[in-house]
Amino acid sequence: MEAIKYKLPNTFNENVLNDFIENSVVTLTDSFGRIEFANQAFCDILECNTNKLIGETHELLRSPLHAEKKYKNLWRTIKMGNKWSGILKDVSATGKMFWLDTTIIPMQNNGEKALRYLSIYKDVTRYYIDNEALLQRQLLNESFLKEMPFHAFTVSRHGKILNANKSFCNKEIEELINTYIYDYFIPVNFESFKKNVDKVYTDKLTHKFELYDFDSNGKKIFFSAIVSPNYDRLGAIVSSTIALHEITKFKGVSENLINSEAKFRTIYKSINVGVIVVTNDKGNVTEWNKGAEAAFGYKEKEIIGRSLTVLMSKKYRNGNIKELLRAVQQIKNKQNVEIVEMCCLRKNGEQFPVEFALSNGSVGENDFYCAMMVEITHRKSLENKLKRKTEELELFLCRSAQDIKAPISSIEEALSLLKEEPDEDRLALLIGMLDPIIKNGKELSENLSQVSKVKVKKKEIKKIDFSETIKSTLVSLNGASKFKNIKFHVDVVDDFGFNSNPEMIDSILQNLINNAIKYSKEQKENEKSFVNIKVKTSLEEVEISIEDNGVGIYKNNINKIYDLYYRANKYEEPGHGLGLYIVKNAVDNLNGMITVNSSVKSGSIFKVVLPTTL
Numbered sequence: 001m002e003a004i005k006y007k008l009p010n011t012f013n014e015n016v017l018n019d020f021i022e023n024s025v026v027t028l029t030d031s032f033g034r035i036e037f038a039n040q041a042f043c044d045i046l047e048c049n050t051n052k053l054i055g056e057t058h059e060l061l062r063s064p065l066h067a068e069k070k071y072k073n074l075w076r077t078i079k080m081g082n083k084w085s086g087i088l089k090d091v092s093a094t095g096k097m098f099w100l101d102t103t104i105i106p107m108q109n110n111g112e113k114a115l116r117y118l119s120i121y122k123d124v125t126r127y128y129i130d131n132e133a134l135l136q137r138q139l140l141n142e143s144f145l146k147e148m149p150f151h152a153f154t155v156s157r158h159g160k161i162l163n164a165n166k167s168f169c170n171k172e173i174e175e176l177i178n179t180y181i182y183d184y185f186i187p188v189n190f191e192s193f194k195k196n197v198d199k200v201y202t203d204k205l206t207h208k209f210e211l212y213d214f215d216s217n218g219k220k221i222f223f224s225a226i227v228s229p230n231y232d233r234l235g236a237i238v239s240s241t242i243a244l245h246e247i248t249k250f251k252g253v254s255e256n257l258i259n260s261e262a263k264f265r266t267i268y269k270s271i272n273v274g275v276i277v278v279t280n281d282k283g284n285v286t287e288w289n290k291g292a293e294a295a296f297g298y299k300e301k302e303i304i305g306r307s308l309t310v311l312m313s314k315k316y317r318n319g320n321i322k323e324l325l326r327a328v329q330q331i332k333n334k335q336n337v338e339i340v341e342m343c344c345l346r347k348n349g350e351q352f353p354v355e356f357a358l359s360n361g362s363v364g365e366n367d368f369y370c371a372m373m374v375e376i377t378h379r380k381s382l383e384n385k386l387k388r389k390t391e392e393l394e395l396f397l398c399r400s401a402q403d404i405k406a407p408i409s410s411i412e413e414a415l416s417l418l419k420e421e422p423d424e425d426r427l428a429l430l431i432g433m434l435d436p437i438i439k440n441g442k443e444l445s446e447n448l449s450q451v452s453k454v455k456v457k458k459k460e461i462k463k464i465d466f467s468e469t470i471k472s473t474l475v476s477l478n479g480a481s482k483f484k485n486i487k488f489h490v491d492v493v494d495d496f497g498f499n500s501n502p503e504m505i506d507s508i509l510q511n512l513i514n515n516a517i518k519y520s521k522e523q524k525e526n527e528k529s530f531v532n533i534k535v536k537t538s539l540e541e542v543e544i545s546i547e548d549n550g551v552g553i554y555k556n557n558i559n560k561i562y563d564l565y566y567r568a569n570k571y572e573e574p575g576h577g578l579g580l581y582i583v584k585n586a587v588d589n590l591n592g593m594i595t596v597n598s599s600v601k602s603g604s605i606f607k608v609v610l611p612t613t614l
Contacts, residue, residue, distance in 0.1 A: 027118075030366055035055065036054070043574070050384075085104075151245075154240070159193075208227075279308050285307075286305075294523050295346070355374055480517050482520050482529070500612065501590065509546075562580050583608075
């Protein structure tokens with residue numbers, strides 16, 4: 001806080017300044033972006049203490065999570081001495097995403113050339129999370145409507161189509177909007193159709209009726225139609241929803257069967273979806289189709305009469321029940337029922353996600369509810385994978401650009417000092433400083449090259465000479481600072497031969513052996529560092545094992561070591577956080593598997609199993 005008091009004009013009242021700092025989120029950074037002060041509110045958001053922040057680069061101002069264009073504009077603005085405002089996002093020490101409404105004010109005291117930057121933040125994380133949730137719910141609703149096997153239209157009182165769930169009569173949704181529903185049926189249906197639509201606006205009830213038309217071959221086809229009112233917040237009808245389903249195949253069924261199937265008239269539109277569960281008003285299952293039997297694993301005789309909660313995951317049961325009750329209440333209030341997402345439970349105990357639409361009906365005095373479900377396990381998996389890959393790509397592009405700039409900037413600064421330095425001893429010292437900078441830049445370049453190779457997924461297949469590959473790898477790494485202190489043991493048993501992509505294999509060995517060298521323990525008289533490299537081929541696969549007695553990895557870090565730019569020992573050894581990410585991607589590209597067994601201060605064993613490629 002003293003740093004801020006010193007940099008701000010002394011006309012500020014000290015008590016006012018103290019109150020401002022205590023009740024705001026504030027940081028002060030120097031002209032290089034290093035933190036000189038961060039108040040407790042900022043530390044709470046980052047979930048770390050002040051000691052770890054002071055002197056370190058302000059990661060939020062270099063965050064890889066916002067666009068490069070915004071980053072350039074930010075620094076260009078504040079370096080010109082102008083104030084910058086905008087939204088920045090980053091992750092806390094525990095991985096929580098946060099968004100900050102940020103204002104950065106450049107400051108310069110008399111007699112100083114360098115600028116310092118006062119940053120004032122407002123935490124707007126909750127606002128962004130709520131907006132994202134609303135967007136996802138809207139996308140789910142739109143997706144579900146398109147998957148339903150019936151045609152649904154939102155129409156005005158005069159029959160003008162305001163919206164539709166899918167194409168109809170060879171017209172896309174955009175072409176249907178602002179046309180009239182009556183124009184798509186033969187004129188003889190007009191009076192009956194319009195009469196039922198008008199009734200909805202008069203008595204505010206749902207109406208069902210049938211109509212017919214002719215297909216392109218002149219064959220008569222029958223439709224069942226349901227018209228329901230749509231209300232605004234004041235209870236006035238603003239439009240109606242028309243659901244159409246072809247029922248031609250049911251018209252020849254005997255009267256007895258028609259009567260026995262009457263209660264299914266409100267759910268027939270979703271038969272082709274697959275999973276249909278019908279319950280009474282007490283929540284007990286009364287009907288169970290083949291799709292539900294296949295999805296949940298219960299035979300009809302096992303489930304009829306039991307509570308619907310049997311089909312819910314115990315972990316999420318309370319939340320599921322709450323969502324169901326909310327949907328039932330919406331039905332009772334004659335409101336549009338939202339699509340519900342729920343975690344279900346199979347008979348064998350396996351959990352799986354579904355989304356469903358709830359509807360109701362009655363036969364005589366008996367009410368019933370129908371849940372029409374779609375299993376979304378595959379879609380959820382793809383969504384999560386796509387989200388993860390997108391985040392990785394954004395992080396890789398932003399972080400790579402920043403990492404490449406760092407050694408170049410350092411070399412430029414050193415060269416500038418060399419030009420102005422007359423002292424020969426000092427010159428030698430500055431030249432020596434260039435070596436680690438160039439080495440770091442070279443290592444980064446090689447890592448980025450390997451990342452690009454494993455992402456391209458080349459299909460070049462050759463027979464792998466493991467002995468020669470390992471030998472070449474050790475030669476390329478013999479310049480490492482700890483290399484000479486390590487005893488290497490190589491054991492290759494290649495009785496069957498192995499075919500694969502040589503660049504992928506080289507990336508795997510290079511990075512695993514390099515990590516074993518880098519994280520070896522300091523040399524002790526009674527303990528020699530070692531790295532054991534074992535390769536054994538079989539008819540169908542190869543097993544590669546890299547064992548060391550180095551510093552090891554904490555158990556709570558094991559699941560994160562393959563993440564892009566993650567470094568478990570970032571304060572002990574220099575690096576870029578790309579090595580194990582490259583290894584994992586290479587192994588995945590070769591349809592293999594990687595495991596690790598590690599103990600702190602005892603070492604690690606990485607095992608890679610890869611199938612042979614013929």
